[in-house]
Amino acid sequence: MAAFWQQLATSYGHKTSVDLARRQTFNTTTTAGAKRTIDEVRNAQDDQPDLPIHRRTVSNSVQAHIQLERAEHRPPRLQPSRIISPVGNGTQADARSTAAPLAATRSTPGPSQNPLLSLRHPRYALPERMVENFEALGVRAIYPWQSSCLLGKGLLTGEQNLVYTAPTGGGKSLVADVLLLKRVIENPTKRAILVLPYVALVQEKLRWLRALADGVFKHSDEVTDGSPLPSWRRPSTTIRVSGFFGGSRSNVNFSDCDVALCTIEKANLLVNTAIEEGKHGDICMVVLDELHMINDEHRGYLMELLATKLMALETSDSKVQMVGMSATLPNPQLLAQWLKAKFYVAKYRPIPVEEHLVYENAIYPTANAKEFSRTASQLTTKDAISTPRPKPQRTIQRSTHHEMGNPLTNAVVALAVDTALAGHGALVFCSSRLGSEKTALLISDALPTDHVDQDTLDKRQDLLASLRALPGGFESSFSKTISCGVAFHHAGLTTEERDLVAEAYDKGVLKVMVATCSLAAGINLPARRVILNGARMGRDLVGPAMLRQMRGRAGRKGKDEVGETYLCCHKNDLEAVAALLEAELPPVESCLTPEKQGITRALLEIIGTRMASSKSSVDDYVRSSLLWRTMDHSQVLEMVEKAIDDLRAKQLIQGGQYDDCFEPTKVGMAVVASGLGPEDGVFVHSELRRALESFVMDGEMHIFYLFTPVQTAGLAEISWLTFRNQLEGLDDSGMRAMRLVGVDPAFVNRLVNSGGELKENTADEIRLARVYRRTYSAFQLRDLCNEMPVHEVSLKYSVHRGQVQNLSQTCHGFAAGMIKFCERMGWGMLRAVQEHMLDRLHAGAREDLLEMAQVAFVKSRMARIFWENGFKSIRALSEADPQALVPVMAQAQARKLKLQGEAATRFMAKLLSKAEVIVSSANRLWMKQQMAQWEEE
Known part of the structure; x- marks a missing residue:
């Protein structure tokens, strides 16, 4: 009988040295990327009988298309390790747990068992159309805990405040949605936040x-x-919902909407403005989502400020219903006492979840934190006799590929591939951006695509075409991962990229999403299986709240019957992670304490909005704060005295030293109006004063510097060589601006030559470091406003495209604050210059393109390309044939794409759909301009 390798030679042609090398029987690690024949792939797949049967019925044409895609766009695939479970006779069998539901799937009662579980029940008194909208969005019944919570005394009528907690995925948002919309419906002249x-x-x-x-x-x-x-005399009865957040460009004011959705900073500004204008009585409800963030001294504490202000102003005629919710709130009783609210704790999860520990290619069941801790202790003990090692529920075969030699990586890839092949979604959390991209590439290399139907393949190609059509470029690794159903998600991507891949994953087009920890709190993407590639964020372990957030994403209501979490650990982390799981969440406390210094801003805001003008009114405010309930009262009053002295010393308020009256200074009012804290406000005032004395008008660098946010945390690390190159490229006006703000070229040169870093030990050093960081970001802002594409700015300054985009969005909000600052100070000329530059910032273009940049999708580089090709006005775009715009738009792409065949066709189709939107948007703008001219005539 012929040898095995001879049979292969007969079947597939003359054997090669590569064929001989692959058939050697001695033990060695195979070369990464070794290519297998199609029959080997099919045989390996036939050995896995529990995979979806439709994978073997894919047409030959589809398989040929997939093989061609692999040959052209992917390196040879890796072989994922199998997941094995022991059977009764001591042998092992292949295990695919994702395909079968858990034995004890909990059932949720419905309206037939309990009529109160239908929002149509008269106890809720909701409009018929609103209930129909809920049902159209998939909410046909509510959970028992939601019903009990909503029907609490005084909640549906707005008489009672509420603080409640529920697990991630437990439906806590629905309670707030019902209460909020009901309040707005029944109070047509009021507004909710x-x-x-x-x-x-x-x-x-x-x-x-x-x-x-x-x-x-x-x-x-x-x-x-x-x-x-x-009808022409009747006020609008439709519910107007508007968003307010940094970087948003909207003509809608708070008074023009019924429901305002805000970031924390914007919400605090809206409340301050309403108090200052005497319109705080128009607010009927405030919902505070992620209430546990009050602990965050950088942003979250502003929630305490705005809630305290509204409660301190509350009268019998002006009642604001406060609703706070969170999935990780360890002390809801305290917060309920502060907000004078009822508290409700729900532990119900509609989807049962299995917890697992993965260690050294073995999977151990851990029903709870205590069991996890016990298993971790048994695995790390050195005394194997008195403490026997636990038996794994399943094991993962070791991989022969060196890329997956690390047991942690091997387990993550095997679990993710296993989930995707069973037709479910997997969410993988990694510690870093680079780690998430590498893991996504490994999973895509190990994930066969020949089990996917043609419709899904087409949708993935459409997704790739949409990414390629983005004017800011797209991450090149997506070309390798998307076709396999894998993507990654982190802050280094642009907003458009993140939105596209998140939507595709949510719709099931993508099966595996690899993300950094920030995704757990930043967006709602649940999964059948959550896999944690370690429990670190960078080099540090994540906190207990973040760990719960990540694991809480397991289980997708309406799409999965069960959820699973797999926490993959190194030996060195086992005990620390076990302690993390058992650790109690830190209690939510006030950030107005002395070490966090929030009290100074709180007092400036109430005096700056003239909410408080005497010692007694300040005390009334303080007694409404969370701080008053968590700290000795005599200490609180002492802190208030020190904070008032500090504000007076900074010349932000006046009075109160010899009498009982407080007044904000002009600077203090400007600081509050701009949304800055006292420290940042004083810094900005000094910078603007210096600019007024000698503003560099014959260049742009000075105004770009003033537009750059003063909060330097999160800004890109300075590359001093790049910094020096930018200084050397400045003209005389630019250098004068740099010297005026405090940049010393000799100091920069010394840091380049010595490789040193900025010192930030003294107050002067901290201030100087802030100046240099703002300047480095100002260089990026200048390039963006001068039509340099985002991807080129990213390369030039060695920062991710997402960071560049985030800088631009942050500048929008900060610049708007600077305009308000100048308005309050009476600096009209400086305000006019800033308003003009804000328009350029929004357009990402020079002055001649500002009109065209009003058109949808026409910004920065795209606007310039249109201009250079003869489309120099809104009218020209409105009269254009969309087909004629497509080749022009192709010139604006971040990189020259060499696409052929179907990929090129899909790409051009995406550009055509955008071109149609551009023409339609230009038409609307042109008609508005014409109507305005007719009215003037």
Whole structure:
């Protein structure tokens, strides 16, 4: 009988040296990327009987297309390790746990068992259209805990405040949605505020609430002689939902909407403005999502400030219903006492979740934190006799590929591939951006695509075409991962990239999402299986709250019957992670304590908005704070005295030293209006004063510097060689501006030559470091406003494209604050210059393109390309044929794409759809301009 390798030669042609090398029987590690024949792939797949049967029925044409895609766009695939479970006779069998539901799937009662679980029940008194909208969005019944919470005394009528907690995925947002919309419907002249911590969450919630409010009308009792008012005299009864966040460009004011969705900073500004204008009585409800963030001294504590202000101003005629919610709130009783609220704790999860520990290619079940701790202790003990090692539930075969030689990496890839092949979604958390990209590439190399139907393959190619059509470029690794159903998500990507891949994953087009820890809190993407590639964020272990957030993403209501979490650990981390899981969440405390210095800003805001003008009114405010409930009262009053002295010393307030009256200074009012804290406000004032004395008008660098945020945390690390190169490239006006703000070229040169870093030990050193960081970011801002594409700025300054984009968005909000600052100070000329530059910042272009940049999708480089190709006005774009715009738009792409065949066709189709939107948007703008001219005539 012929040898095995001879049979292969007969079947596939003449054997090669590579064939001989692959068939050697001695033990060695195979070369990475070794290519297998198609029959080997099929045989390996036939050995896995529990995979979805449709994978073997894919047409030959589809398989040929997939093989061609692999040959052209992917290196040879890796072989994922199998997951093995022991059977009764001591042998092992292949295990695919994702395909089968857990034995004890919990059932949730429905309206047939309990009529109160339907939002149609008269106890809720919700409009028919609103209930229909809920049902259209998939909410046909509510959970028992949601019903109990909503029906608490005084909640639906707005008489009672509420603080509640529920696990991630437990449906806590629905309770707030119902209460918020009901309050707005029943109080047509009032407004509600929903506070969310991140811009992505605001944008996501904006779409959801607008869908819920579609076609729903507010109550209106205005009648004349028993008959309704004519429509032209009747106030609007539709529910207007608007978003307010840094970088948003909207003509809608708070007074023009019924529901304002805000980031924390914007919500505090809205409340300050309402108090200053005497319109705080128009606010009927405030919802504080992620209430545990009050602990965050950088941003979250502003929630305490705005809630305290509204409660201190509360009267019998002006009642604001406060609702706070969180998934990780260890002390809801304290917060409920502070907000004078009922508290409700729900532990219900609609989807049962299995917890696992993965260690050294073995999977151990851990039903709870104590069991995890016990298993970890047994695995790390040196006394194997008295403490026997636990038996794993399943094991993962060791990989022969050196890329997956690390047991942690091997386990992550095997679990992710296993989930995707069973047709479910996997969410993998990594400690870093680079780690998430590398892991995504490994998973895609190990994930076969021949089990995917043609429709899904087409959608993935459409997704790639959408990414390629982005004017800011796209991450090249997506070309290798998307076709396999894998993507990655981190802050280094642009907003458009993150939105596209997140939407595709949510719709099931992508099966594996590899993300950094920030995704756990920043966006709602649940999964059948959550896999933690370690429990670190960078070099440090994540906190207990973040760990719970990540694991809480397991289980997708309406799509999965179960959820699973796999915490993959190194030996050195086992005990620390076990302690992390058992650790109690830190209690939520006030950030107005002396070490956090929030009290100074709190007092400046109430005096600056003239909410408090005497010692007694300041004391009334302080007694409404969370601080008053967590600290000795005599210490609090002593802190207040010190904070007032500090504000007086900074010349932000006056009075109070010899009498009982406080007044904000002009600077103090400007600081509050701009949304800055006292320290940042004083710094900005000194910078602007210096600019007024000798503003460099014959160049742009000075104004770009003034537009750069003073909060330097999170800004890019300075490359001193790049810094020096930018200084050397400045003209005379630019150098004068740099010297004026305090930049010393000789100092920069010394740091380049010595490789040193900025010192930040003294107050002067901290101030100087802030100047240099702002200047480095100002260089990036200048390039963006002068039409340099985001990807080129990213390369030039060695920062991720997402960071460049984030800088631009942050500058929008900060620049708007600077304009308000100048307005309050009476610096009209400086304000006019800043307003003009803000328009350029939004457009990302020079002055001649500002009009065209109003058109959708026409910004920065795209606008310039249109200009250079003869489309120099809104009218020209409105009259253009969309087909004629496509080749022009292709010139604006970040990189020259060499696409052929179907990929090129899809790419051009995406550009054509954008071109149609551009022409339509230009048409609307042109019509508005024409109507404005007719009215003037």
